Amino acid sequence: MQKEISFPSFIPQDVQNTFRWLIKVEEFNTIRALAESVYKFLPKDNPEVTDFMAMVLHKAKMYREAVPYARQTVAMLPTPEAKFNLAKCLNSAAFPAEAEKVMAEVVKERPDWIDPVIDHAVYVAAQGRFDEAEAELRTLLNRVGTADRNYAVVQFNLGWHEIRAGHFKEGIRMLGIGRTLRIWGAYSFPYPQPMLTEGVDVRNKDILIVGEGGAGDEIINARFAQTLRDRGARVFFASNHKLESLLARSPGIEKAFSQKQAPPAFDYWAPAMDLPRILELNSEDIPKNSYITPVEGLVKEWSKRIPNNGKLRIGVRWQGNALYEQDLMRSVPFNLMETFVNIPGVEVYSLQRDSGLEERPADSKVVDLAPYLNTWEDTAAAISNLDLVISSCTSVPHLAAAMGKPVWLFCPLSSYYVWAGPDNGRAWYPQVELHRQKEFGNWEHTYKDIYSKLEKLAQTKGGAR
Known part of the structure; x- marks a missing residue:
């Protein structure tokens, strides 16, 4: 508006x-x-x-x-x-x-009026006409003066297109412009210490990574604590999504806590989503190892709910946070995922919580785990007992992939920046397989592709294990 x-x-x-x-x-x-x-x-x-x-x-x-x-x-x-x-x-x-x-x-x-032109390009891109949208934005960039706020908005929007073209560093830099526009990550933090910037020697320094964006964004970018550690820093992480217990076990993180808590003493703070730019990383420099581990005792407890009975155990998630502005574009109808139960040798478990649960009928054969998914630790323990996660673009596939689990993603046409590059997100998660939407609003082709592949996987001895 x-x-x-x-x-x-x-x-x-x-x-x-x-x-x-x-x-x-x-x-x-x-x-x-x-x-x-x-x-x-x-x-x-x-x-x-x-x-x-x-x-x-x-x-x-x-x-x-x-x-x-x-x-x-x-x-x-x-x-x-x-x-x-x-x-x-x-x-x-x-x-x-x-x-x-x-x-x-x-x-x-x-x-x-510049704003309608910017938005028009966004709507064109949402339908998959990326080259047309990019051309419209580049024409506008030449038209708008650098002192105009809209110049920064156009640059921010072009950041996604730069990543799409394989220009990772430039794309991340341009996306970071959105922080000052209040359209990318968080835009301010009440810390008197300086923000970490490019070129700063972090040896023997204490760095506070501040989580921003959604839960998935915190999971995506927690990995860069390893990069800071390897450069000689001691790293803390402040979470805004109750992920602190999970992230506390992530390599490179000395301590994780809620943003509502007072942090320990530190020298610099860094917004999590800006770390690839601050650390001057290219796509090949992104840590690709598994970096989140579940609690062993909880894994054992969850094995009673998700027993290893020789079948292929898959977890599904069809909707993310309903308050996210793009949620209606990325959500997948539950009735598509429900048909996976018809494949011999496959058991399907729902990882859905909160919004979206109303789509699952009470008599569905998809096992509902929602009553037991009280914390992120529960979700991680549930995932650890699964062989495969099939999901729409939410925080759950990020968690599963960060744990090293194979993930098949229903990827919307205008995808999140992590999935936008020509490597189909492998720079971030080698174990994630994207199944991209072919036509806006239509998941049928993507669904059939996944269903067929799942049938073949179920027929192989031992499934995905």
């Missing part, structure tokens, strides 16, 4: 302040309930009202609920601004083709 939250003047100021506060603390269900309550008392034929509803629901990450209100706004007042908001809602709701069409109208009507 538009950068600043705007409210109709007839909504009381204290209610506006309440919305702003709820959005800041991410109380999304409360936001929705409050919006629906306020809406009852507002005129339904006023485009300010429907735009307000679309805006608030989008901010609350209820993207598909926001779309009808955005459509009503455009129907009553078809301004470029209203269409811009509609396109934003449509893309977040996983309708990039329609979003592209609407945003093209905005670009035509307001040719000097």
Whole structure:
């Protein structure tokens, strides 16, 4: 939506302040309930009202609920601004083709407005037309002055395309620009110590790696503690996703703890997602060893729930965090993965937790592990008893791969940067096999490919063990 939250003047100021506060603390269900309550008392034929509803629901990450209100706004007042908001809602709701069409109208009507051109390129890329999207961004880069904030935004978006082309260092550098734009990782930390930068000698220095992004991002980048250790540093890790007990056993990490805790004394801090740039690494320099180990006692306990009975034991995950803006684009229907139970010699276990569980029918033959997945340690112990993980693009395949387990990934067209390179993510995880989507919104080809391969694997003696 538009950068600043705007409210109709007839909504009381204290209610506006309440919305702003709820959005800041991410109380999304409360936001929705409050919006629906306020809406009852507002005129339904006023485009300010429907735009307000679309805006608030989008901010609350209820993207598909926001779309009808955005459509009503455009129907009553078809301004470029209203269409811009509609396109934003449509893309977040996983309708990039329609979003592209609407945003093209905005670009035509307001040719000097840069934001719609940037977003238009994003919607084109979401549908797999990468060269077209990149060309649009490069043309825009020549048009925008370097002092304009949008110059940095365009550079950030081009970072993914640089990685796609195999230009790892340049891609990581450009993605890192997004930190100051508040669209990449975290953007500020309250530490008085200096941030680690390129070229600093870390010998005999204490370095605090600060986790940022999602849980998967912390797992992805915890490996670089080894690189710092090998250069002579002592390394600590501050986690924002309750991963501290797992990461504490990762090689190179002296101690891991929650970001809510006070860190031990240190000399420099480093944002986790920026470590490849700070350490001046190329793709071949990324540590590729297994670096997360489960608790032995928990592994034994979980072996009772996932017994080794000679069958191929696979874990499935079809959806990640529903609050992630791209979640609708990466999620895979459960009913596709459920069919794996029909393959002789295969047992299927669900690694799904929280959102997405409603897709699994109560009588499903896929074994539901959710009641026992209380912590990340439980998830790691469960994975250790599996032969293979088949997943959509969530944090779980990162955890499994970091443990050295084979992973088959349902990879969306416009994939995460880790999977974007020409090596199909092998620079990060040699044991991950990508099965890329061929057409946006259609997993059928990918599913058939995985199903066929799983049939063949199940027929081999001992499966994946």
